[in-house]
Amino acid sequence: MTAAAPQPRFQDPAVFGRVAVLMGGTSAEREVSLESGRNVLDALRARGIDAHAVDGIPALIAALMDKRYERVFNILHGNRGGGEDGVLQGALEALGVPYTGSGVLGSALSMDKIRTKQVWMSEGLPTPKFERLRPGADMRAAARALGLPVFVKPSCEGSSVGVFRILAESDLDAAEAFAASYAGELLMEQMVIGEEFTVGIFGDLALPSIRIVPAGEWYDYHAKYIxxxxxxxxxxxxxxxxxxxxxxxxxxxxxxxCSGWGRVDVMRDRRLGLQLIEINTAPGMTSHSLVPKAARQIGIDFETLCWLVLENTLADKTLADAEVRRE
Incomplete structure (x- = not known):
């Protein structure tokens, strides 16, 4: 299967105006976001775009109230100060400022792994069996109901933050200790025994899949970023x-x-076949990140990928006017 590489609609960087590259923030994924943001900022500037780094949502809102930027390239990761949970998107919608990535609903829904899986199940899409763990839930009873091995992870975090691989009942000790200090819901999910994949999405195009083969036993934070x-x-x-x-x-x-761009993580179970795991609506753009790797496979370099993602913030009229000027 060969995917056709999308092409930039025009070449004039002035059409974007002043662009805020939103990075950092206060979520658990701050450091990854800062690295992603620096890479995006360098790529946009290399193409002549008037792009500027902005650290966190409060700084962005203050700048937008002063009308210092015309659009936002969101590369915040996570929630509670990250930019993937719909809060940022709602604020930008209210201010009438265009931004990259999914809208309010897609961002909020996909940030919550439990609700995303419920939607997938209602659509008949395959995803591993799971238990919803509210604060104070009996984790050992849930593990017995599902059967080991399982993963335990926060429903609303990313980048393998707070993920526990449970092979034996004794492994639950660390997960329970984490749960005692964590205010949100946890997801306990049957472990898929098989291969791990991810598929980047750009508009209506699914990029070539990537099979992930970590040197260790599983694809944890160290394997992802270090x-x-x-x-x-x-x-x-x-x-x-x-x-x-x-x-x-x-x-x-x-x-x-979801819309714009993102990444869908998939496992291939040896018995059940393909199983959906989760969606990332602001994928990493670090040296280890996966969407840029898939884009390169169909001839899209990093700078062009950033340009194309930003193009999605332009209204049809803006694009049409730019094309007329180009002609």
Whole structure:
């Protein structure tokens, strides 16, 4: 399966005006966001775009009230001070400022892994069985109901923050200690035994899948952002299998009301086949990040990818006017 690479609609960087590259923030994923943001900022500036770094939502809102920026490239990660939970999107909608990525509903829904899985199940899309753990829930009873092995993770975090791999009942001790100090809901999910994949989404296009092969036992925070020995095979599958995983990822993305760009994580269970895991609506743009790797596979370099993502913030009239000027 060969994906056609999208092309920039025009070449004039002035059409974007002054762009705020929103990074950092106060979520648990701040450091990853800062690295992603610096990379995006450098890429946009390399293409002549008048782009500026803004750290966190309060600083952005103050700048927008002073009308210092015309659009926002959101590369905040996470929630509670991150930019993926719908709060930022709601504020920007109220201010009438265009921004990259999914809207309020898609951002809020996909930030919540439990609710995303409920939507997928209602649409008949495959996802591992799970238990919803409210604060104070009996984690051991949930594990017995699902059967080991399982993963335990916050419903509303990313970047493998607070994720526990439970192979034996004794492994629950650390997860329970974390739960005692964590205010939000946790997701306990049956562990998929098989291969791990991710599929980048750009508009209506599913990018080539990437098969992730960590050197360790699983793809944890270290393997994602620090280790240099994690293997990324792209495309991850071939023929009909590759077509199937891209189609499933795009259906999952749309079912969760997501738009613009993002990434869908998928596992292939040895018995059950493809299983949807979660959606990332502001994917990382670090040296280890996966959407840029998939984009390169179809001929889109990093600078062009950032340009194309930002193009999605332009209204049709703006694009049409730019094309007329170009002609």
């Amino acid at each position: 280790a240099d020995d994690t293997q990324y095979l792209c495309p991850g599958l071939e023929g009909d299998d590759e077509t199937a995983i891209r189609d499933l990822a795009l259906r999952a993305f749309r079912a969760a009301a």
